[in-house]
Each structure stands twice: as C-alpha cells, then as structure tokens.
Amino acid sequence: MKHYDVFNGDADGICALHQLRLAAPTDAVLVTGVKSDVALLERVPAAGGDSVTVLDISLDANRAALLGLLARGVTVQYFDHHGSGAVPAHPGLDARIDTAADTCTALLVDRHLGSRHRAWAVVGAFGDNLAAPARALARALGLGPEQTAALQELGECLNYNAYGDTVADLLADPAELYRRVHRHADPFDFMRADPLYPRIRTARDEDLRAVCAVKHPTLANGRIVILPDAARSRRVRGIYANRIAGAAPGQAHALAVPNARGGYTISVRAPLENPHGAAQLCRRFGGDGRAGAASIPHLPCARLEEFAGAFEAAFGTSSFPQA
Ligand SMILES: [Mn+2]
16 A cells, blocks of 8 residues: 655645644655646555555646545645645545645644644745735744744745746756755754755755846836746746745735746735735636736737736736836
C-alpha cells in the first residue's frame, strides 16, 4: 500500500504538508510542481488500498482524477481553500475545504492539528499574502515583531520559489525544497541551517530590484502592470503582485508577464481592503483562484484589451495604461 502526498509547490502547500508530516510521519511519494501547475491528481497512479493526501489545489481542477481515484478504492484526504464546486459525497473522501478569503491551506491544517506546529502555519499564511491572520497567529505564539518579520520573509521566499512556467524557471524544485524544510521542526532552525534559504532570498531581492525599476502608471482605483519578457519576471510576479497590492490596499492590481506561448500570464489581486472579484474575473479568461487573488495561465495578446475592460468593470478602475 502506497501513500501519495500531492501538494501545491508554493509556501502554503509546503507548509501545510510539513505540519501534517511532523504530526504524522509517512513514507510518501511526493507529487508537486510550479504554483500554477494545479492539475496534479491526474499524475497519481494510485490503486485500490492506496491513500492520497491533497493540499492546496482546487478540487474543481482535479475533479475527474479525484472521482477516478475514489472509484478505484483509493482513500483521499483533501485540504484546500480554492473554489471547489460541489464536494463529492463518497466514503473514501475526507475533504476539509474552506473558501473564506481570510484562510489558507496551512491554516486549515493548523486547525486540524490543534495548532501543534503553528509557526509553520504562520509561514504558509504569510506566503499566501494573508498578513492579518498570520500576525494574529504569531501573536498567539508569543512571537515578537522581529521573529514575525522573519517568518513573513520566509513565507514570501517559499512562495517566490514556486513561480515560473516550469520547474526549470525555479531556484529549487518544490519537492526538494519541501524535503529540506521537512528536516526542521522549527522554521528558525531552517532559516539558520539550510544554505538554500539565503540563495532564494538573494535571488528574490535581485529579481525585485530589477522589476521595481520598471515604471508603471497608476489608475484611479487600480493598476495593470506589464513586466518585461524574462525568466526573472516569471519568478517574481507573485511576490511583486503581493508587494504592490500591499502598498496600495484600496486598489486592484493586475500583473501581466509574457509567457512561452506568446501571450501573458496574468496575476490579479483584488483590493486588500475589499478582497472580492478576482477569481470571478479570471474564470472568464480560463483562469481561476480565490476571491482576493487569482490568475490566468494564458491570455492571448489579442485579448489583453478585453481583459483590461473586464478588469475596469470588475474593480471600477478608469483607463488602460501603456506600461
Ligand atoms: Mn494556498
């Protein structure tokens, strides 16, 4: 009997799995990928009697594969906070799905485990740009401002590492990053001990510096930012989207990064002060996500203006800028 751990390669996915496996060590086959690679369940060759844990990928995006696994007699444990559609009622499925805008998978696992490895839930929540819930948990742990800031940076760096069109764009394969993180029950130990961490942090700083040098116009209620065609832009887009969203919490933001298919990958952040509408907008263009943060894997160039119009209509912004 085999067990498979299937998880989003971002901070939230890694920190959710890490907490679960600290509490219940399991010899598992790891299945993961870049952040936008969410159709992961179809890669799981489990048979009857096997088991699967799924973390931080939308049930809707994996529905057919999930139903196939359940039909073959595989038991599935599922934690997620993305739009799920109807959750199948099946005795083999234990699903804990909560799509509230202020939660994430690492927080759902924290709740499930009775806060046993809460510092990692703080890291995962910061990674998903949920600073308010992350800070509340950090306070509950008695962490001071410096320690909290260090966990925030760790979450942002783990999240940054997951962005790219393919694993080759990334500093570290998310499966390898998880294995390294998993050697440390304490996030401060990981930050001190693993040389990969300062490497990721330095790369993130360099990418951010280069991208911040690009000038972008500001609209009345939001911004659409187009980054240059470079691997750096693909790596930094998530953390940069969170950065500009945090700097103007009343505004909506869309970040367009040229992709290998000759179009754009779009990251959308609804205003942090009113985190609604991002997923709804992205679904119209073949994307998905959460109410506050969502993305479109591929927007053909010809549809960029249509997207800008829909962005304006969704968030009440005024005009389409030329960046
Ligand atoms: Mn997440």
